[in-house]
Amino acid sequence: MDSTSLIEWLRPDWFFDLAVVSDEYNRGRYLAGLWMTIQLSVISIVLSLIVGAVGAAAQGAQSRTLRALVGFFVAFFRNTPPLVQLYFFYFAIGTVLQITGDNGRPVPLVSNFGWAIISLSLFAGALNVEIFRAGIEAVPKSTVEAAEALGYKRLQIYKDIVLPLAVRISLPALGTNLVNLVKTTTLAYAIAVPELLYVAAQIWSEDLNVQEMMNVLLLSYVAIVGVLVWVLHHWEKKLRIPGYGR
Amino acid sequence: MGRFMTTTLASAALALVCGQAQADQLEDIKADGEIVVGVKQDYKPWGYLTSDGELAGLEIDLARDVAERLGVELELVPVVASNRMQFLSQGRIDLIIATMGDNEDRRKIVGMIQPNYYAGGTNVLAPKSVELEEWADLDGRDVCALQGSYYNKRVTQLYGPNLVAFAGIPEVTSALQNGNCVAFLYDNTWIESQIASDEQWADYEMPFETEDPQAWSIAVPLEELDGPYGQKMSEIVTDWHKTGFLIERNEANGIAASPFLQEMHEKFK
Numbered sequence: 001m002d003s004t005s006l007i008e009w010l011r012p013d014w015f016f017d018l019a020v021v022s023d024e025y026n027r028g029r030y031l032a033g034l035w036m037t038i039q040l041s042v043i044s045i046v047l048s049l050i051v052g053a054v055g056a057a058a059q060g061a062q063s064r065t066l067r068a069l070v071g072f073f074v075a076f077f078r079n080t081p082p083l084v085q086l087y088f089f090y091f092a093i094g095t096v097l098q099i100t101g102d103n104g105r106p107v108p109l110v111s112n113f114g115w116a117i118i119s120l121s122l123f124a125g126a127l128n129v130e131i132f133r134a135g136i137e138a139v140p141k142s143t144v145e146a147a148e149a150l151g152y153k154r155l156q157i158y159k160d161i162v163l164p165l166a167v168r169i170s171l172p173a174l175g176t177n178l179v180n181l182v183k184t185t186t187l188a189y190a191i192a193v194p195e196l197l198y199v200a201a202q203i204w205s206e207d208l209n210v211q212e213m214m215n216v217l218l219l220s221y222v223a224i225v226g227v228l229v230w231v232l233h234h235w236e237k238k239l240r241i242p243g244y245g246r
Numbered sequence: 247m248g249r250f251m252t253t254t255l256a257s258a259a260l261a262l263v264c265g266q267a268q269a270d271q272l273e274d275i276k277a278d279g280e281i282v283v284g285v286k287q288d289y290k291p292w293g294y295l296t297s298d299g300e301l302a303g304l305e306i307d308l309a310r311d312v313a314e315r316l317g318v319e320l321e322l323v324p325v326v327a328s329n330r331m332q333f334l335s336q337g338r339i340d341l342i343i344a345t346m347g348d349n350e351d352r353r354k355i356v357g358m359i360q361p362n363y364y365a366g367g368t369n370v371l372a373p374k375s376v377e378l379e380e381w382a383d384l385d386g387r388d389v390c391a392l393q394g395s396y397y398n399k400r401v402t403q404l405y406g407p408n409l410v411a412f413a414g415i416p417e418v419t420s421a422l423q424n425g426n427c428v429a430f431l432y433d434n435t436w437i438e439s440q441i442a443s444d445e446q447w448a449d450y451e452m453p454f455e456t457e458d459p460q461a462w463s464i465a466v467p468l469e470e471l472d473g474p475y476g477q478k479m480s481e482i483v484t485d486w487h488k489t490g491f492l493i494e495r496n497e498a499n500g501i502a503a504s505p506f507l508q509e510m511h512e513k514f515k
Contacts, residue, residue, distance in 0.1 A: 025403065091417070095424050103375040106425035112410070192390075192410040192421075202411065205328050205394035208351055 019207050020216055026203050033199030034220065040116060040185040040195055041224070045178055047121035052128025056166075057158055059133055070129065077126035083187050085123060089115045090191040116188040124181040131173045135166030168239050175232040179225055196220055271467065272316075272475040275340055281318050283309040284325035284339040288415040291439055291499040292345055304499045305343045308363070308464075311491070312341065315482055326414065328394030331356050334467055341466060341479070345433065347396050348463040357471030359479045361514075362461035363486060364435075365506035368397045369456045371422070371437045371447070372429035378453040381405050390418045390427035397458060401431055419446075439501055461506075488514040 016022060020030040058070045077085065094108055094115060101107040110118070139162050147161045167174075186197040196217065204213040275281050285305050286293035293303040301322050313320035323339050330346065333339045334356055345366070348358045370389070372378050382405060389407035391398050392415065402409055410427050412418045422430050423446075430437075434456040441447045464483065470476050486492045487510040496507060 025399075091420055091424075094426075095420075098425060101425070103377075105373060105375055105428075106423075108425055112426065190413065192412050198411075201328065201393055202398065206396070206399045208331075208355055210332065 018216060019203060019209050019212060023207075026207070029194075029199045029203065030196075030216075033194055033196040036113075036193065037182075037185055037195045037224065040113075040120065040188060040193070041182045041228070043117050044120040044124060044181055044185070047117065048124035048128050048178075048181060051121060051125025052132050053163070055125065055129035056132035056136055059129065060136065060158070073122075074126045074129050077123050078130070082119065082123045082184055083190060086116065086119045086187055086191055089119050112188075112191045112193050115191060116185070116193045120181060120184060120188075123184070124177060127177050128174065131170050131177060132166060134173070135168075135170035136162055138169045139165045168241065171232070171236045171239070175229070175236070178232065179228060182225055182228055183221065270473045270475055271340065271470050272473075272478055275316060275318055275475075279318050280321055281313050281316060281341060282321045282323055282339045283312070283341045284323050284330050284333055284344050285309060286326075286344045287324035288326075289345055289436060291443070291501060292436075293343075304495050304501065305345070307495045307499070308486070308492075309341070309343050311486075312343075312479075312482060316478075326394070327392060328413070331465075334465060337467075341464060343464045345436075346462055346465060347460040349396060349460070352396075355468065356465040357468045357476055358463040358465050359471075359476065359483055360463070361480070361483055361487065361510065362463050363483050363492065364462040364504070365459060366433040366435040366462065367456035367459045368401065368431070369434040369437055369452050369454050370429040370431050371440065371450055372453055373422075374449050374451050376428045378429060381454050381457070384429065387429070388427040389429050389431050390422050391431045392418060395432070396460070397431065400458065407431070435501070435504075442502070443500065484514055487511055 019026050021027060055070050055073065058066050061067060090112060094110065097109045098106040099109065143161060143165070144157060147157045152161065185195055188195050189198045189201065192198065200213045200217045204210045285301060286303075287295050287301060289303070289305075291303050293301065293305045296302050301324070306322065309322060310320055323333070325333055325339070325342070325344050327344075327346075330339075330342050330344050331352065334342055342356065345364075346352075347366070348362055352358065370378070370384070378384070381401075384401075384405045384407040387407055388410050391409045391411040393411045393413055395411075398409055398411065401407065409431070410421065412421065418430055421427055434452065437452045441450060441452060464479060466476050466479055487507070490511055493503075493507050493511055496504060
C-alpha cells in the first residue's frame, strides 16, 4: 500500500461530506455560531460568578433591606423559566430602553446579544448566590471566631477566610450550574442571537439535512461542555487542601 | 380461554398492521373519517386566528373544501415553516396547505401536488423613514426574517444583510417596531395584504421590486404523490382553478386579485 492510498483510506469521508465542512458558506456560519456560543458562555460564566459572590456577601450583611433585596432577586430569577426571562427582557424591557434616532425610528440601547448576556448572567447568578451561601454556611463557626480573635475585620474574614473555603465546598454544585448555563445559552436562539442552535436551524431549514445537523449539534455541545468540565475538574484538583474535606 | 384471547388479539393486531401497510392513505383517511391538515395561524388572511380563537382564511377554506370533497371531518393543526415538512413525514398531519413554496430541494422530502395552487415572491416590509430604495440598500443592515424561509439564504448571499430570524411573525413585528431591524424580509403577498388591511403599518412600505417568483404547493407524503391520494389531491387543485373557486375565495378573503390565479383559470377552463 503506497502512502497516498493510505491517506485515502484514513480519510474519513463522512466528515468531509458534512454540510458544515464541505460547503464554505455553511462552514463560515457554523464557526461564527460556535464562536458566539463560546462568547455567550464565557462572559455569562464570569458575570454570574461575580453576581453570585456579591449576592452571597450581601446575604450575610447586617442590613435587613439588603438581605430582603437579595432574597427577592434570587426568588425572581430562580422561580421563573429562563426562556420567559429572556423574552421579558428583550420584548418588554427592550421596548422601554430605547432612544429615538435621527429619522424618528426607535434605536434600542441594548442589543439581543446584550440581553442574552444580562439574562443568562442573572439567571445563573441567582443560583450561584444560593450555592455560595450553602458553601459559606458550611464553613465552621469556630474558624470564623478564630479569625475574629486574631483581629480580622468582617470584610477581611469574608475575603481571606470564608470565601476561599466556601468556594472549595461549593465547587461541585457550582460545576453543575455552570454546565447548565452553557447549555442554557441555546435559549438565545429565541431572540435571534446567532449562536450554535440558531445557525444549525438556519442550515437545516435551507439544506433540509435535519438529521445530520442534529448530530453535529449534539457533538458540538458534548465537546464544549467537555472542555468546561475538564477545566472545572482541573481547578477543583488544584484548589484541594490536603486533609480538608475529602 | 386466556391463551385463546391472546392468540385472537395477536392475529387481530397483525391483520391491522398488515392492512395498514397495504392500504393507501386515502383509504385510511376515509376509514378514520378525518383528515388532518397543517395550516398557518399567523399569515393573515391566508391562515390566521380570529378574535374568537378560530382558524380562518383562504387556506382554511381550501382545507375545508378538501374535507368536504372526501366526505370526512376536518382537523386543523397549526404549523410553521420550520416544522411543517417534518410533521408531514412523521405522520402527524396528512396534508400541508401552509403557504409553502415549491422547489427542487423540497420535492425530495415531500410530495408537491401539481398544479401549484398559488404564487408569491420576495420583498421587504420597511418603515418609510428608513428610505430603502433597492435591494442593495440592505447591505450590512439588520433585517428581520422568519426562521426556515426559503429566500433567507439567497437574499443573504446576494445582498449581504445581517439576518435576525425569529420563530414567528408576532416576534418579528415586535422586533421591527422596536427598531431591532430596519426591514422584514418576507412574502410580497403577506406584505401587500398587511399594508392594505392593518392600521399599524400606515408608516410602512414595500420598497423593492418583488423578486424570485415562487409557486406554492399543497403537499402529501412523498410516497403518496403518485398513489391514489396524490392523484385525488391533484384533481382537487385542478378543479379549484377550473371552477374559479380559488379566485372567488381569494376575493372573499380580501386579497388583491392574483395574476397567477387568473392565468391558471384561463389555462384549465
